[in-house]
Amino acid sequence: MKYLVSLLIGMLFGVALFAAGMYYNPFTGHVLVSPLAVLKDKHLDVTYTLVPGETILYTDNGESIVSTHPDRVAELWEPAIVDTRIAVVLLKGSRGSVVGLGIKFSTDSEQTALINSQALVNSAWHVYLPGQGTLLVDQIENYWPYLREIVVPARWSSGNNWKGSFFWIMTQGPGALGTARVTGGTGTFAGMTSEAVESLTARAYSAINGPVSMHGSLTIILPKATIETE
Amino acid sequence: MSPLFKTFIAGIFLGLVGAGALTYSVPAVDLHREPSLITVQANGGNSEIFRIDLPRDRILVGLVGTDNALPAGLEWPGDELFGNLQAEIFKVRDRNDVVIGVASRLANVSEETGPFIEWVLHLPARGTVYLQMDLAASAEGHRNGRMLAGTRDFETLSGTVRERFITEIGNEDFAAGERIELITALIGPLADEE
Numbered sequence: 001m002k003y004l005v006s007l008l009i010g011m012l013f014g015v016a017l018f019a020a021g022m023y024y025n026p027f028t029g030h031v032l033v034s035p036l037a038v039l040k041d042k043h044l045d046v047t048y049t050l051v052p053g054e055t056i057l058y059t060d061n062g063e064s065i066v067s068t069h070p071d072r073v074a075e076l077w078e079p080a081i082v083d084t085r086i087a088v089v090l091l092k093g094s095r096g097s098v099v100g101l102g103i104k105f106s107t108d109s110e111q112t113a114l115i116n117s118q119a120l121v122n123s124a125w126h127v128y129l130p131g132q133g134t135l136l137v138d139q140i141e142n143y144w145p146y147l148r149e150i151v152v153p154a155r156w157s158s159g160n161n162w163k164g165s166f167f168w169i170m171t172q173g174p175g176a177l178g179t180a181r182v183t184g185g186t187g188t189f190a191g192m193t194s195e196a197v198e199s200l201t202a203r204a205y206s207a208i209n210g211p212v213s214m215h216g217s218l219t220i221i222l223p224k225a226t227i228e229t230e
Numbered sequence: 231m232s233p234l235f236k237t238f239i240a241g242i243f244l245g246l247v248g249a250g251a252l253t254y255s256v257p258a259v260d261l262h263r264e265p266s267l268i269t270v271q272a273n274g275g276n277s278e279i280f281r282i283d284l285p286r287d288r289i290l291v292g293l294v295g296t297d298n299a300l301p302a303g304l305e306w307p308g309d310e311l312f313g314n315l316q317a318e319i320f321k322v323r324d325r326n327d328v329v330i331g332v333a334s335r336l337a338n339v340s341e342e343t344g345p346f347i348e349w350v351l352h353l354p355a356r357g358t359v360y361l362q363m364d365l366a367a368s369a370e371g372h373r374n375g376r377m378l379a380g381t382r383d384f385e386t387l388s389g390t391v392r393e394r395f396i397t398e399i400g401n402e403d404f405a406a407g408e409r410i411e412l413i414t415a416l417i418g419p420l421a422d423e424e
Contacts, residue, residue: 002234003233003234003237006234006235006237006238006241007237007238007240007241007244008241009238009241010237010238010239010240010241010242010243010244010245011241011242011244011245011248012241012245013238013241013242013245014241014242014243014244014245014246014247014248014249015245015246015248015249016245017242017245017246018245018246018249018250018253019249022253056292056304056305056306056307057289057290057301057304057319059289070301070302070303070304070305071303072301072302072303073289073290073301074288074289074301074321076321076332078321078328078329079262080261080262080263080264080328080329080330080331080353080354080355081321081329081330081331081332081354082262083259083261083354084331084332084352084354086289086319086332088290088292088317088319090307098307098311101307101312101315101317103317103319103334103336103350105332105334105350105352105358107261107352107354108259108261109259110257110259110260110261110355112257112258112259113254113258114253114258115250115253115254119258122354122357122358122381122382124350124352124358124381126334126336126348126350126360128312128315128317128336128338130311130312130313130315130341130342131342131343132343133343133344133346134336134346134348136350136358136360136378136379138358138379138381174381181379181381183360183378183379185346185348185360185362185378186341186343186344186346186348186362187341187343187344187346188343
């Protein structure tokens, strides 16, 4: 009997060791520099809030800690869309004024591999910039650093919150350089194909209510042909 | 080293290997899939019908100056920002009326760079499709369009789409007034000849 107990305690230790190794994996890179930083092309930068209560609309399956907004928005409870989230946000330019509208669809990816520090999400932006046109941004995002650096510490904190300074390039693909794929729709973006990168800046997070002070940025490369038609 | 300690070490090893094997082999995300209801077209390619039942599938209606904004409590930006932009978000059903995804529809007939009507269909287990519609409806009453881009399962496909509004549909299960149907006709690239 004592051997069985010893084996079970050892196994629990082993599982805990594995979990700790996965969580503190030193080989997980922290991408702080955008792969687009080396390009000399003109780019379009927009920012948006990641605090659900400050969006125009946010909805998910209704079971997460994050409240949907407005309160009576339809929830995505059907089995095929239960892992999907929708956010409708105002996009702001570098001077802080509103320059457009963005609709973001995000779904947990089946390519997620926690053993490789990858909590992947497939997302698509439907963007409208008045006076410029429309476009689609399709990307794969990695939320592992967000979970590791913000969500888990907030849960461990006695105050159920996290405060600090966090910056992370969320986009991990599908482009070869870890960039998102952009397809122009109308206006000056018509016929355009380009690349983009989305990043996240966080200052405060609550384990009870979700993001408290957090915003995202979308950087879209504008090919020369697009600039000439502006 | 006592046999008890050896058993403990063996337990640690088993725990490490077991947790590793479990993490590697069991998918962290397993998306629900509905069988695809696709019709093979006579001249190649596949046709698929996506349905949106109104009003039950509406998630958002954003339009300046409307009394029908949805959901209740929505604070839609004023017309100085987006003019006559009409933004809608829906749940999307297959031919069997099962929800398989979500979609956005943006339309603005007074956009200064040119009027437009666009759809983005996001089907979680399959991918995303970006569609652009003609402004004018056809003589038959539907609107034609084309696929601009697709991701994952739709990445290599190209083709056309037809948008159709159907009024007064009959369904005893819910109070549906209208239905939007998107009928895609998509085809893959020809295989390279060796």
